[in-house]
Amino acid sequence: MEHIELFFKSIFIDNMVFSVFLGMCSYLAVSKKVTTAVGLGAAVIFVLAVTVPLNWLLDQYILQPGALKWLGAEYAEYDLSFLSFIMFIATIATMVQLVEIIVEKFSPSLYNSLGIFLPLIAVNCAILGGSLFMQSREIPTLGLALTYGVGSGIGWFLAIVAIAAIREKIRYSNVPPALRGLGITFIITGLMAIGFMSFGGMLTGGGDEEEEKPATEASIKKEEVKPATKEIVAENTNTNQE
Known part of the structure; x- marks a missing residue:
């Protein structure tokens, strides 16, 4: 039950885009076509699903105060929490490089359409935010960390695919000239955020x-x-x- 609740909360209530507005650069730049948005969203799901559990292991067994006690009693007092950012970013960069190699090998057209934004996943604040939220919320088990990573990735995927589908349709709409482009996109994003917030009442029962x-x-x-x-x-x- 705890896994299901965390999974749906990370998708809808704590959505990376609509709740904390992380990953907005890629969200706005790569959401012009649905096919491109699907490719980048799938890559984000994979990276979050891998990096959040890996960073959970790093946090539990290396970075937390006293986490090195498994090496011996003399290491129990060590505190390496100041290395969290460096370790998390190194893990993310490694996984993003792996994703880039896989996409270039099996889907060159998607690789070319994503362009610079695929390697920029390494500095996507939504990816780093997933690991930092995992750490700050003190998720107790590796399974819950995996659930949170997958749920956060799916939430970001839904956000970018939804806005891409809307932006494709809105090209044929009579949008006022002053709102064309990013103006109407921000308005739609705000309305979508309100819609996602409505799920809070469904998932936090009485x-x-x-x-x-x-x-x-x-x-x-x-x-x-x-x-x-x-x-x-x-x-x-x-x-x-x-």
Whole structure:
């Protein structure tokens, strides 16, 4: 259940584009055609699915304070957390280079259409943001880290494919000259962000509120019983004295 909840939250509620506005450069530049957007979105899914679990392992066994205790008791006090950015970016750059080689080998047309934006995945803030959010939220297991990475990648994929499909159709619309281009794109992005925010009510049910209500009612009843108990004790004491 925890995996499913984290998966859908990372796609809709904590969407990299519509929630924290990461990866906007590639989102705006490569979203003119659906085919190109699909290729880049698939590459982002792969990179996030690989780098987030790898960076989780680095964080757990190397970077956190005391993470090196597996090497021996003398290393238990070491704190390498200041190397987080360097290690995370090195992992991301390695995976992006692997993706670039694979895309160039099996799909030269997609490689040419993506152009400079494929190697720029290495500095895409959405990719680094996935690893940093994983670290800041203290995701406890490798499985949850993988779930979060895949979900975040799918969320970014949906965002760029959706805006690419809209931008292809909007070419045939009568858009005011002042809003053509990035102007109408930003407006549509804002409206899409509002739509994705609506999923928050579906994925954060009222289970917690229902659990809190009995506890609140019980505490109220205890407060009502305590004064009554004190009055009874006082009356018994007065009777005994008489």
